[in-house]
Amino acid sequence: MGKRRSSPDTLIDAHVRFSPGQPKTKHAKKDLSNAKNAVSLLRLDSGSTPPLASEQTDYQHAEALKTTSPKRTSHESLTNTRNKLFGGLCASLISENISRVRAKIIRRLWTSNGGTLDDTAQTAKLILSEVSPSRLRQILDVQQLPEGVQVIYPDWVSRCIASNALLDPTICQVSDPVEVDCAVASDGTLTDIEIGDHGSETASDSTEVLELERVSGPLGSDTTHLVTSAPAFTENMDTSRKAETTSEVSADSLLSRIIHEEQDRTRLSVDGANADRFESDFDVESDEFDGIDDEVIEIDDDATATKPEDSLTKGVDQPKIRSQGRFLCMQENGRKDIDMNNKNAQITDVLEVLLRRSEAEGEHFRVLSYRRAIQTLKRHGKTIESGSEARKIFGIGGKMADIIDEVIETGRSRKAETVPESQAVLALFQGVHGCGIKVARSWYAQGCRTLDDVRAKARPTHNQLLGLQFYDDLQQKMPRNEAGAIGECVIQTCRSIDSKSQCTIMGSYRRGRPMCGDVDVIVTHPDGRSHQTILPALIARLKESSSLLLIADLHLHSSSSGYDSATSYMGICRLPEGAGIHRRLDIWTVPWDEMGAAFLHWTGNDIL
């Protein structure tokens, strides 16, 4: 069934979009938001794959455009401007199924490239629309569209801009949908979600090929459609065992394939041995989720998304440069490599001082800004020579530009030289699990300056007590094999309860990091409901287990009010043998049909 095929990108998108429709699950939203980041990561990385989400494409071109227009000094821009791309063309944008923001962008793209708009669609020869021709006729209230009018997807516009040419509109022609939607045929089987393996042919994917496929059916092209039909899909998965299995399996294997491919490509250091040892489908396992702060640093620069030969990005000076493109993890030696190639160490060192201060002060967003700026500067292949030069980089604003100027001129920054006396102590305190900025300040205010002071004078909560008790241990990262061993204990124990349950170690372990801050295991179950009840049993059995010692519970997340469906566990554990250092262990339960999103989420973007 399903002659329909979708490119990996589409699938991921689809998968992620499915989750929000998913029931009650409290984590759904969280999953989504984070997954979204990861998605963009995955998508953009695969340099060869053209961007499919038209919205994103539009954004990117909008960016590019914005930056091109003010300065048309280069010859290219000049010529561009002369014979504007869409000069003399009149189009009509049908806003149904298009978000306001996106519509605005499309209009801007269109008009700033010489096109004119006629929203009455009376005179327009081109109709930009995300809705089917039949629906379009409804909207326009006509029996028949006038002769010679083309109905095309709006992303034709951005595609044209990307290739700086008027592409044949028929490649983006809107065809009447096969009214089955992506949901389910009457026999209850899935029609559209056949992921199939046409991966091979897309290996060399020319934009055109993919594009044609994309436009050819409702799933790939009409994302809005997708969203609306998602609930039906998931619902059906619950009832149709067969469907749920096939679709999930294919989805999972696709994801894992992508991830594996990525690892191959990037020579991520997943130590060889283990990967095969764990038999779960995905296992490259991982551990933590060190915070969103280390999030992806905007890898979506135009260069990656558009084809290299695109003249659009070439030779045009862009006021705000994003970053160099590609994944950090693609950097052969990861973090070290970046540090070694840091051409702006003098600057980033100073900014790091300021970062530390903001961290200690609990200035969350400022920390975020510094991190972004530092990372961008580190990866900026060129030595920055002035604040104003740095200012052009996305993420670096006036304040930092000033600092950079000062650093360049004087070699130092006065701002970075005054460090509050309290800083070190506040940072120390906040290393205690359960102690944030507020508690840290209060302890400080009570006269505490050391952890012993806290133990003696303050009245820590349960979690904070544990945090104090295991402070030194929890500060340390563990080698990934230890994380793997701990995770494996959890997995085995979980299987001993229900052999069909599926566990995966996520986080930095899964990302292949050599050192992991904690162990993060997600548990799911193909029956779509056992995951809700398995956790208490799992914890109980782990507590009896001698292969992994659960030392303390930070929290046995029992799903909000009443319900006994625990969704997560956070605790402190240690392996019986070995150094006996205590480690943080998190276990999450995830509905089977959200695994795709969960994978994206918990594998995360914590790259550094």
Place this chain on the structure above:
DNA sequence: CGGCCGTACTG
């Protein structure tokens, strides 16, 4: 000037 992920737990 407001937003910067959003949610669910503890106390």
Place this chain on the structure above:
DNA sequence: CAGTAC
């Protein structure tokens, strides 16, 4: 409810 962690 604020604070914290993820």
Place this chain on the structure above:
DNA sequence: GCCG
């Protein structure tokens, strides 16, 4: 902190 930065961005819009």
